[in-house]
Amino acid sequence: xxxxxxxxxxxxxxxxxxxxxxxxxxxxxxxxxxxxxxxxxxxxxxxxxxxxxxxxxxxxxxxxxxxxxxxxxxxxxxxxxxxxxxxxxxxxxxxxxxxxxxxxxxxxxxxxxxxxxxxxxxxxxxxxxxxxxxxxxxxxxxxxxxxxxxxxxxxxxxxxxxxxxxxxxxxxxxxxxxxxxxxxxxxxxxxxxxxxxxxxxxxxxxxxxxxxxxxxxxxxxxxxxxxxxxxxxxxxxxxxxxxxxxxxxxxxxxxxxxxxxxxxxxxxxxxxxxxxxxxxxxxxxxxxxxxxxxxxxxxxxxxxxxxxxxxxxxxxxxxxxxxxxxxxxxxxxxxxxxxxxxxxxxxxxxxxxxxxxxxxxxxxxxxxxxxxxxxxxxxxxxxxxxxxxxxxxxxxxxxxxxxxxxxxxxxxxxxxxxxxxxxxxxxxxxxxxxxxxxxxxxxxxxxxxxxxxxxxxxxxxxxxxxxxxxxxxxxxxxxxxxxxxxxxxxxxxxxxxxxxxxxxxxxxxxxxxxxxxxxxxxxxxxxxxxxxxxxxxxxxxxxxxxxxxxxxxxxxxxxxxxxxxxxxxxxxxxxxxxxxxxxxxxxxxxxxxxxxxxxxxxxxxxxxxxxxxxxxxxxxxxxxxxxxxxxxxxxxxxxxxxxxxxxxxxxxxxxxxxxxxxxxxxxxxxxxxxxxxxxxxxxxxxxxxxxxxxxxxxxxxxxxxxxxxxxxxxxxxxxxxxxxxxxxxxxxxxxxxxxxxxxxxxxxxxxxxx
Ligand SMILES: [Zn+2]
Ligand SMILES: [Zn+2]
Numbered sequence: 001x002x003x004x005x006x007x008x009x010x011x012x013x014x015x016x017x018x019x020x021x022x023x024x025x026x027x028x029x030x031x032x033x034x035x036x037x038x039x040x041x042x043x044x045x046x047x048x049x050x051x052x053x054x055x056x057x058x059x060x061x062x063x064x065x066x067x068x069x070x071x072x073x074x075x076x077x078x079x080x081x082x083x084x085x086x087x088x089x090x091x092x093x094x095x096x097x098x099x100x101x102x103x104x105x106x107x108x109x110x111x112x113x114x115x116x117x118x119x120x121x122x123x124x125x126x127x128x129x130x131x132x133x134x135x136x137x138x139x140x141x142x143x144x145x146x147x148x149x150x151x152x153x154x155x156x157x158x159x160x161x162x163x164x165x166x167x168x169x170x171x172x173x174x175x176x177x178x179x180x181x182x183x184x185x186x187x188x189x190x191x192x193x194x195x196x197x198x199x200x201x202x203x204x205x206x207x208x209x210x211x212x213x214x215x216x217x218x219x220x221x222x223x224x225x226x227x228x229x230x231x232x233x234x235x236x237x238x239x240x241x242x243x244x245x246x247x248x249x250x251x252x253x254x255x256x257x258x259x260x261x262x263x264x265x266x267x268x269x270x271x272x273x274x275x276x277x278x279x280x281x282x283x284x285x286x287x288x289x290x291x292x293x294x295x296x297x298x299x300x301x302x303x304x305x306x307x308x309x310x311x312x313x314x315x316x317x318x319x320x321x322x323x324x325x326x327x328x329x330x331x332x333x334x335x336x337x338x339x340x341x342x343x344x345x346x347x348x349x350x351x352x353x354x355x356x357x358x359x360x361x362x363x364x365x366x367x368x369x370x371x372x373x374x375x376x377x378x379x380x381x382x383x384x385x386x387x388x389x390x391x392x393x394x395x396x397x398x399x400x401x402x403x404x405x406x407x408x409x410x411x412x413x414x415x416x417x418x419x420x421x422x423x424x425x426x427x428x429x430x431x432x433x434x435x436x437x438x439x440x441x442x443x444x445x446x447x448x449x450x451x452x453x454x455x456x457x458x459x460x461x462x463x464x465x466x467x468x469x470x471x472x473x474x475x476x477x478x479x480x481x482x483x484x485x486x487x488x489x490x491x492x493x494x495x496x497x498x499x500x501x502x503x504x505x506x507x508x509x510x511x512x513x514x515x516x517x518x519x520x521x522x523x524x525x526x527x528x529x530x531x532x533x534x535x536x537x538x539x540x541x542x543x544x545x546x547x548x549x550x551x552x553x554x555x556x557x558x559x560x561x562x563x564x565x566x567x568x569x570x571x572x573x574x575x576x577x578x579x580x581x582x583x584x585x586x587x588x589x590x591x592x593x594x595x596x597x598x599x600x601x602x603x604x605x606x607x608x609x610x611x612x613x614x615x616x617x618x619x620x621x622x623x624x625x626x627x628x629x630x631x632x633x634x635x636x637x638x639x640x641x642x643x644x645x646x647x648x649x650x651x652x653x654x655x656x657x658x659x660x661x662x663x664x665x666x667x668x669x670x671x672x673x674x675x676x677x678x679x680x681x682x683x684x685x686x687x688x689x690x691x692x693x694x695x696x697x698x699x700x701x702x703x704x705x706x707x708x709x710x711x712x713x714x715x716x717x718x719x720x721x722x723x724x725x726x727x728x729x730x731x732x733x734x735x736x737x738x739x740x741x742x743x744x745x746x747x748x749x750x751x752x753x754x
Contacts (some may be wrong), residue, residue: 259564
């Protein structure tokens with residue numbers, strides 16, 4: 001293979017040819033990495049195969065080829081080719097996301113594993129007499145030798161030195177006499193290994209669970225099932241039994257995708273209880289080296305189940321038997337940067353190519369998956385009842401319009417009024433009764449910080465981020481204004497920046513404020529707050545949830561983080577402080593997301609024998625997202641929501657690609673977006689593409705982020721292939737000028753249009 005074709009992780013829709021020097025031909029094969037010169041730097045690329053030389057072209061040489069075996073096998077290469085094609089991304093960019101960062105970094109291409117030195121007894125000394133003679137003049141050596149014996153014949157060198165205080169010369173002496181050898185050993189760094197193991201579940205499957213499992217056992221390779229199970233219906237048990245068959249009986253491998261490991265430690269614990277060391281947990285807190293260790297263990301077949309967030313869909317497993325996508329409706333399965341893939345769709349494509357079955361699980365399936373199940377593209381499996389005879393909680397609506405105080409409070413009523421703005425009297429009473437009964441409560445407020453914005457009482461001006469068209473959120477500890485889009489922070493102003501007015505008001509509740517109000521009202525209650533600000537540490541989520549699990553928390557207050565997967569039988573009350581957060585966002589999925597969040601958080605209540613109750617505070621009780629969450633009626637919600645997406649059509653009634661044009665100059669950005677739309681219109685006139693239309697341009701709902709102005713246009717089409725063709729042509733051929741920082745990105749099947 002003297003000339004090869006290489007994919008580089010660059011925003012260019014082409015591959016590059018390089019010459020392989022004599023000495024490297026042995027380690028250059030399809031799917032292996034090569035270090036190549038590109039312009040005046042080095043890049044790491046993936047070998048795609050042999051290239052045909054073009055006469056007169058001078059090719060540059062490959063600099064290094066670090067792999068003894070390809071890092072991308074042929075099925076993974078075709079999966080990445082599909083991603084590149086469907087999501088309109090260069091192949092090199094798609095390939096990069098299939099590999100752990102340790103293999104794509106610009107530094108040393110071969111990661112060094114963490115090793116430690118271990119001392120092992122080489123020569124056994126049977127008799128005491130023997131020892132007396134050998135160690136006659138070295139008591140220290142004898143002590144160390146006998147300690148090693150007690151430790152089972154081996155110990156880490158740093159433990160001997162640091163903890164047991166043996167000087168290195170003592171060990172050297174033993175080594176010199178051939179009694180002990182010191183060797184390097186690879187250390188496994190999976191932090192989940194140190195987590196306490198729980199016992200495996202002993203539940204027997206219910207009839208509905210057994211039915212689902214029987215249907216899955218009959219499934220053909222590549223089959224996709226949508227497991228629609230209400231909250232608490234035991235979807236995890238179905239996953240566990242499916243994997244028991246696939247991994248333990250058939251000796252194949254499996255992938256379990258969860259929205260975020262940190263938020264679902266209970267689910268992960270249940271898998272570990274059954275499959276133990278066969279699992280590699282791909283946690284977001286892993287270092288690059290740890291991630292690489294896990295990747296190697298999966299590739300070598302030492303681990304046969306990968307559990308992780310969206311990128312675990314690329315786990316290098318062979319003989320894949322099943323892929324589970326838990327909470328398939330979660331938007332975290334969509335990657336925000338190129339390649340903007342959706343892990344659920346990638347899972348389906350991979351499973352079809354490799355002969356695995358796919359289970360998409362959710363209590364509130366995405367409208368896309370639901371429609372596919374209705375059309376017969378996916379098989380629908382239902383778990384319509386809670387496991388163990390538990391009932392869904394009763395949901396009450398607290399209409400905040402009615403609860404609002406009618407007169408201005410007097411001074412001594414001020415504190416009461418502030419509390420009542422957050423926690424209505426019915427919710428307060430419900431909390432009080434849980435505290436009295438030593439039961440636990442969960443409170444959802446999907447807005448972190450102290451107040452959502454600061455507004456001038458005189459002119460109405462709102463403090464806005466200088467980089468983004470977003471109001472700054474007031475944080476109290478530490479006191480500052482923070483932009484939740486770009487992390488810009490500034491000190492709190494004492495006077496209005498526009499009119500100099502002195503009455504600056506905090507508007508909109510945040511979790512910090514509610515935490516303070518609760519602590520003042522219920523001084524003896526143990527309150528935990530869980531949001532982005534309290535969970536920056538690697539294990540912070542798990543620590544908070546573990547405390548709830550052992551009953552050390554009375555009230556868990558948090559953002560949407562607390563809505564997922566938690567299963568605490570002593571939680572008998574869920575309160576939603578403001579159901580309307582996000583309901584009116586200018587996004588076609590706003591209602592769907594609101595319904596999912598309310599249903600999911602309501603599902604945390606009443607999972608044990610004591611039952612449960614949910615109180616939803618809202619100013620929009622008749623909105624279908626709220627109404628259907630109250631009655632636990634997914635089907636009614638879907639019916640209304642699908643109808644509302646018919647005119648104008650939005651997914652799943654049509655496919656879309658969101659094209660965002662951005663730049664630092666407002667006019668140039670708007671002009672480029674306008675030109676792009678005209679360009680697409682001309683393209684569609686010259687090359688008819690049935691069903692494809694272009695909408696826009698318009699400023700994005702969030703007009704400016706990180707000093708960049710943003711405009712967008714939408715490509716819509718009911719035929720995926722035609723839509724993909726137009727999208728690709730636009731991205732590859734529409735010229736974006738190299739000025740004003742102008743950029744164009746395309747997001748196919750976007751989860752949001754903000
Ligand atoms: Zn003002
Ligand atoms: Zn900002």
